[in-house]
Amino acid sequence: MIKQVLAWVDNRTGLGRFTEAFLFQNIPGGSRWRYVWGTLLLYMFLLQAITGFFLWTAYSPSTQTAWESIHYVQHEMVGGWILRGLHHFGAQAFVVVLVLHLLQMVIYGVYRAPREVNFWLVLGLLPLAIAMSATGWLLPYDQHGFWASRVPIGIMGVTPVLGPWLQKVAMGGSSFGHHTLTHFLALHAGLLPLCVALVIGAHYYLTRKHGFADVSKDCACPDEKYFPAQFLKDAAACLAVFIVLLAFVVVPALQHPNLAPGVHLGAPADPSEQYSAARPEWFMLFLFQFLKYFPGGTEVWGAMVIPGFIGTIVALMPFVAKWKHGHRFNVLFIGTLLLAAITLGRIAVNEDNKDETYLTAKAQAVVAGERIRQLTTERGIPPSGAAALLRDDPYTQGPKLFAKNCASCHRFDGHDGTGHHPLTTWTVRQGETWETVAEFRFMKPEQLRDLNKDLSTRALKTGDNLTVPVRPWAPDLKGFGSREWIAGLLDPAQVDGAHYYGGTKFKDGKMSKWVKKNATPEKAEDLKKVIAALSAEAKLKSQIGADKADAELIKQGRALMTGDLACTDCHSFGKKDPDATAPDLTAYGSRGWITRFISNPSHPDFYGKRNDRMQSFADKQILDAKQIGLLADWLRGEWYVPPKSVAK
Amino acid sequence: MQKNPAAPAAASPPAARRDFLKQGCAACLGLAAVGTPAAIGTRVFLDPLTRQTTAESFVKVTTLDTLPEDGTPVQYPVLADRRDAWTKFSQVPIGAVFLQRQSKDKLLALSVVCPHAGCFVDYEEDKQSFLCPCHNSLFLKDGGLKDQDSPSPRPLDTLEVQVRNRNEVWVRFQDFQLGIKEKKPVA
Numbered sequence: 001m002i003k004q005v006l007a008w009v010d011n012r013t014g015l016g017r018f019t020e021a022f023l024f025q026n027i028p029g030g031s032r033w034r035y036v037w038g039t040l041l042l043y044m045f046l047l048q049a050i051t052g053f054f055l056w057t058a059y060s061p062s063t064q065t066a067w068e069s070i071h072y073v074q075h076e077m078v079g080g081w082i083l084r085g086l087h088h089f090g091a092q093a094f095v096v097v098l099v100l101h102l103l104q105m106v107i108y109g110v111y112r113a114p115r116e117v118n119f120w121l122v123l124g125l126l127p128l129a130i131a132m133s134a135t136g137w138l139l140p141y142d143q144h145g146f147w148a149s150r151v152p153i154g155i156m157g158v159t160p161v162l163g164p165w166l167q168k169v170a171m172g173g174s175s176f177g178h179h180t181l182t183h184f185l186a187l188h189a190g191l192l193p194l195c196v197a198l199v200i201g202a203h204y205y206l207t208r209k210h211g212f213a214d215v216s217k218d219c220a221c222p223d224e225k226y227f228p229a230q231f232l233k234d235a236a237a238c239l240a241v242f243i244v245l246l247a248f249v250v251v252p253a254l255q256h257p258n259l260a261p262g263v264h265l266g267a268p269a270d271p272s273e274q275y276s277a278a279r280p281e282w283f284m285l286f287l288f289q290f291l292k293y294f295p296g297g298t299e300v301w302g303a304m305v306i307p308g309f310i311g312t313i314v315a316l317m318p319f320v321a322k323w324k325h326g327h328r329f330n331v332l333f334i335g336t337l338l339l340a341a342i343t344l345g346r347i348a349v350n351e352d353n354k355d356e357t358y359l360t361a362k363a364q365a366v367v368a369g370e371r372i373r374q375l376t377t378e379r380g381i382p383p384s385g386a387a388a389l390l391r392d393d394p395y396t397q398g399p400k401l402f403a404k405n406c407a408s409c410h411r412f413d414g415h416d417g418t419g420h421h422p423l424t425t426w427t428v429r430q431g432e433t434w435e436t437v438a439e440f441r442f443m444k445p446e447q448l449r450d451l452n453k454d455l456s457t458r459a460l461k462t463g464d465n466l467t468v469p470v471r472p473w474a475p476d477l478k479g480f481g482s483r484e485w486i487a488g489l490l491d492p493a494q495v496d497g498a499h500y501y502g503g504t505k506f507k508d509g510k511m512s513k514w515v516k517k518n519a520t521p522e523k524a525e526d527l528k529k530v531i532a533a534l535s536a537e538a539k540l541k542s543q544i545g546a547d548k549a550d551a552e553l554i555k556q557g558r559a560l561m562t563g564d565l566a567c568t569d570c571h572s573f574g575k576k577d578p579d580a581t582a583p584d585l586t587a588y589g590s591r592g593w594i595t596r597f598i599s600n601p602s603h604p605d606f607y608g609k610r611n612d613r614m615q616s617f618a619d620k621q622i623l624d625a626k627q628i629g630l631l632a633d634w635l636r637g638e639w640y641v642p643p644k645s646v647a648k
Numbered sequence: 649m650q651k652n653p654a655a656p657a658a659a660s661p662p663a664a665r666r667d668f669l670k671q672g673c674a675a676c677l678g679l680a681a682v683g684t685p686a687a688i689g690t691r692v693f694l695d696p697l698t699r700q701t702t703a704e705s706f707v708k709v710t711t712l713d714t715l716p717e718d719g720t721p722v723q724y725p726v727l728a729d730r731r732d733a734w735t736k737f738s739q740v741p742i743g744a745v746f747l748q749r750q751s752k753d754k755l756l757a758l759s760v761v762c763p764h765a766g767c768f769v770d771y772e773e774d775k776q777s778f779l780c781p782c783h784n785s786l787f788l789k790d791g792g793l794k795d796q797d798s799p800s801p802r803p804l805d806t807l808e809v810q811v812r813n814r815n816e817v818w819v820r821f822q823d824f825q826l827g828i829k830e831k832k833p834v835a
């Protein structure tokens with residue numbers, strides 16, 4: 001019965017004969033491991049097609065949904081991170097297999113007649129694979145993809161005559177937008193895979209048509225049929241590659257069980273947000289490095305003319321091989337190319353590993369990626385997209401705002417908010433020594449010498465250029481309003497130091513004097529109460545527990561402030577005192593207090609006319625209300641913290 | 649019929665002509681059937697080429713007071729209303745600029761986009777210059793090319809800048825074509 005059906009199908013379609021010819025093709029000299037490449041290439045493509053298809057079913061190409069949908073795949077959908085990981089590494093494996101296959105064809109001379117076309121097909125896959133990967137970068141629409149894609153598109157623009165047009169067509173407009181994503185998706189998931197499939201199909205067909213490569217006559221190996229002998233080898237090779245890829249995805253996840261698993265998904269793309277770690281995929285690094293050697297205006301040579309020329313030479317290899325030493329030349333040439341590419345790639349990696357900007361950007365990208373995951377996982381993403389969430393997040397924006405607006409005078413735990421210790425160059429003046437320069441910058445002479453190793457062994461001369469930290473002109477605001485911070489302020493040893501008034505004009509002011517006179521060890525108990533009371537005004541999230549527990553202490557502290565310790569001689573506290581000359585202590589360190597202070601420190605409630613150098617950030621429109629709010633929240637440690645399950 | 653030895657000599661030319669006509673027609677019809685939808689599709693696809701982008705007008709970026717007196721360049725995001733295909737965004741970041749004082753109230757606005765291939769340049773305080781993190785183009789503080797071997801074909805692009813109402817800094821935000829010697833705005 002079954003036989004009959006099969007016979008019928010064969011009769012009507014010819015499928016049976018075809019399968020037979022295909023599956024049971026004779027392999028002269030038997031199966032070989034080195035025949036697996038063609039199948040492996042086909043398999044890599046299938047793997048990409050399968051994983052790609054399923055990613056596609058969950059992907060939404062638009063600037064407000066691309067990142068968001070991939071985020072959802074990666075962090076919410078079951079197995080999503082494995083799927084994306086396989087697709088990610090599969091793309092790289094495709095290129096690796098392709099290059100190895102090409103190499104093998106050249107080394108074994110498999111490009112000779114009648115296999116020239118077959119060789120060209122494999123060669124033609126190379127630009128296709130690069131185009132696939134270049135269009136694929138952008139699709140997740142994270143910072144990395146966004147910035148890395150700009151470079152190839154920028155390079156496209158130098159194509160003679162057509163450049164700007166090409167660019168515009170590729171981007172679907174004059175800048176990145178919805179249509180860039182829809183175009184890239186159509187290329188990445190439609191046109192390009194179709195081309196690749198046709199080329200691979202043709203390659204596979206031709207391989208079979210010309211039969212497997214000839215075996216040396218003296219080999220006494222018996223012939224075998226494709227199925228099962230070669231098929232077994234092919235299948236084993238494919239499975240081995242797949243297991244390696246799977247390991248690439250899964251092993252890191254097992255090694256770091258407390259991180260979100262899967263290939264890194266950066267923060268959502270934001271055109272106003274700098275990203276200094278944009279790099280192409282590793283297998284394109286050589287080209288990236290190559291481009292560095294072409295001074296302005298000659299880029300066409302590096303990006304198009306030379307690669308095109310080299311490609312042509314490779315394509316001509318089948319003919320070159322006909323000359324006397326032609327084949328040797330080919331092998332040498334392709335070997336040199338590969339070596340050059342590896343060397344260039346390594347130079348690029350080495351340069352990056354020494355490059356501070358790149359490394360910090362990379363580290364920050366990891367932090368931002370993790371932060372956005374925390375922000376979105378529990379609470380979901382608003383329709384306007386995830387980028388807005390980061391823009392409204394004190395934890396993300398606070399350090400940047402601080403570094404830009406505050407760090408020219410203030411520090412945050414000694415740095416500028418982002419972990420950077422600002423340095424500058426100081427030209428030594430008449431009479432300055434290591435000691436005086438160091439003292440002015442609140443550091444020890446040894447530390448200064450460490451910063452200037454080349455000069456450190458001799459005395460300073462006028463005109464020497466020293467690398468020095470920027471002098472803090474105002475207090476360090478880490479923990480502002482907390483008990484520790486206030487305790488430091490009320491410490492005679494610290495009040496006129498770098499962390500508090502040392503750099504300000506209040507260094508020898510009334511507050512300093514008061515602390516030095518009154519903050520004696522005998523008064524330690526009273527001071528402790530005052531510290532608790534004043535700090536409670538801030539209502540800091542980190543101190544909720546302590547404030548509650550010490551209610552009694554705080555009550556006594558408040559009494560001391562208006563009574564024995566006489567803070568209210570100069571400050572307002574509790575009620576407005578029109579004669580107050582120092583900042584209002586009511587709600588000191590609270591969100592309202594800080595925002596009002598940043599808005600206008602010269603307000604009579606604060607420093608009034610005695611204000612040192614601090615700008616009125618709101619009145620002068622340096623910052624808007626939202627930015628000031630972000631700064632205040634960040635200083636107070638108020639930002640969204642995900643519940644434990646998400647934070648893991 | 650064809651086997652008739654007498655017929656071919658007489659019937660051949662018109663038959664050949666008829667055949668040629670037939671072939672021609674077949675090709676034309678086929679081309680029209682496939683080509684027309686393809687042409688319509690291509691026209692839609694090329695829509696961005698012919699779409700007039702509204703000329704970028706001046707955008708308020710910041711205020712004069714935020715700029716350091718010592719002329720250090722500071723980077724500002726540029727927010728503006730933007731139309732992206734079907735979506736109308738209001739006040740979204742469309743890019744960034746470096747602003748610096750050249751004298752008390754003379755400002756210089758530089759695009760952050762490296763004219764080489766479009767990366768975002770950094771200002772390096774200690775070297776007093778701009779460095780592109782991608783292929784290491786180096787620019788002077790005023791945007792000029794620092795050394796002729798930089799991959800960038802031209803200095804950083806200056807943007808028109810105005811001070812309005814005594815304190816507001818407005819910048820005409822534009823993109824320029826990358827990779828070429830002249831500074832040409834992207835149409």
Ligand code: FES
Nearest residue numbers: 762764765780783
């Ligand atoms: S993009 Fe700036 S140097 Fe290449």
